[in-house]
Amino acid sequence: MSNFLQIEREDGIVTVRMNHPDTRNALTTPEQIQEFVDLCAELRRDKSARVMVLTGNGSAFCAGGNVKDMHERGGIFAGSPYELRNTYRDGIQRIPLAIYELDIPVIAAVNGPAIGAGLDLACMCDIRLAAPKAIFAESFVRLGIVPGDGGAWLLPRIIGIPKASLMAFTGDAIDAAKALEWGLVEQVCTHETLQTEAQALARRIASNPGHALRLCKRLLREGQHMRLDSLLELSAAYQALAHHTEDHQEAVAAFVDKRDPDYQDR
CATH class of the missing domain: 1.10.12 (Lyase 2-enoyl-coa Hydratase; Chain  A, domain 2)
Known part of the structure; x- marks a missing residue:
C-alpha cells in the first residue's frame, strides 16, 4: 500500500487527508486509487460514519496526474491505446463511481491547488470549502488530453455548461474568489480556519440521524x-x-x- 490516505474517525466524522505533499498529492498510482476505493467500500458498510471530510496535506489539495509519468509514458500512462483505455476504466475511473455511491455526505476542504483530476476529485464531493490560496483548473486540454475521470459530467452539474466549457476549453485556472462567485465552492475561509470550518460543518451534518x-x-x-x-x-x-x-x-x-x-x- 502507498499509505496515501491518512484517516481519522471521531463522533461519526471521518477525516481523510491525502498525504503525499512531496508530489502535491498527485493521484496516479494503482495503490492510491485502490485506497480510495477500499475506503469508500468500508464507509458504505460502517453505519456509524455520518460524514466525510477530504483534504490534502502540504501546499496542494491534489495536483492531478503525474505529468512526468505522462512524458515518459510510464506508470498508468504506459501501453497501447487499448491498454490505456482499460487502465482508465479499471483505475482512476473507479474513484468517481466509489465516491458517487457513498451514502454519507462528503465535504472537500480545498487547502491549495486542485488541478485536473484534483479539481474533478473535489467535484465528486457534495460540498466544497476553500482556502484563499486554492486554485482550480480543468487543465487537461493544455496537455493535449481530455477529462478522463468524470470531470465532463461533474463540473457542468456544479457551475453550468458555459462556465464548465470555458474552464475545459481554455484550461485556465480560477482563484478561490472566482470559484465562490461561480458556485464551485460554498465558502472561502482563511488558511488557518479552513480545517476548523470544515470540521464545524461536518459536526452540524453529523448531528442529524x-x-x-x-x-x-x-x-x-x-x-x-x-x-x-x-x-x-x-x-x-x-x-x-x-x-x-x-x-x-x-x-x-x-x-x-x-x-x-x-x-x-x-
Missing part, C-alpha cells in the same frame, strides 16, 4: 437523472422507511420536549 442523511443524499443523487414523478415515488418509499425508525421518533420527541436528541442509528 444517520439513516436520514443517507436517504437524503441518495434522493439528491437520483434526482439528477430521474423524472419528477419517479423521484416522488422514491421519496414516498424512503419517507415511509424513515418514519419507522427509532431515530425519527426520538427527533420528534426531542422537538416536543425542547431537548437535545439522542440518536442511536436505529
Whole structure:
C-alpha cells in the first residue's frame, strides 16, 4: 500500500487527508486509487460514519496526474491505446463511481491547488470549502488530453455548461474568489480556519440521524437523472422507511420536549 490516505474517525466524522505533499498529492498510482476505493467500500458498510471530510496535506489539495509519468509514458500512462483505455476504466475511473455511491455526505476542504483530476476529485464531493490560496483548473486540454475521470459530467452539474466549457476549453485556472462567485465552492475561509470550518460543518451534518442523511443524499443523487414523478415515488418509499425508525421518533420527541436528541442509528 502507498499509505496515501491518512484517516481519522471521531463522533461519526471521518477525516481523510491525502498525504503525499512531496508530489502535491498527485493521484496516479494503482495503490492510491485502490485506497480510495477500499475506503469508500468500508464507509458504505460502517453505519456509524455520518460524514466525510477530504483534504490534502502540504501546499496542494491534489495536483492531478503525474505529468512526468505522462512524458515518459510510464506508470498508468504506459501501453497501447487499448491498454490505456482499460487502465482508465479499471483505475482512476473507479474513484468517481466509489465516491458517487457513498451514502454519507462528503465535504472537500480545498487547502491549495486542485488541478485536473484534483479539481474533478473535489467535484465528486457534495460540498466544497476553500482556502484563499486554492486554485482550480480543468487543465487537461493544455496537455493535449481530455477529462478522463468524470470531470465532463461533474463540473457542468456544479457551475453550468458555459462556465464548465470555458474552464475545459481554455484550461485556465480560477482563484478561490472566482470559484465562490461561480458556485464551485460554498465558502472561502482563511488558511488557518479552513480545517476548523470544515470540521464545524461536518459536526452540524453529523448531528442529524444517520439513516436520514443517507436517504437524503441518495434522493439528491437520483434526482439528477430521474423524472419528477419517479423521484416522488422514491421519496414516498424512503419517507415511509424513515418514519419507522427509532431515530425519527426520538427527533420528534426531542422537538416536543425542547431537548437535545439522542440518536442511536436505529
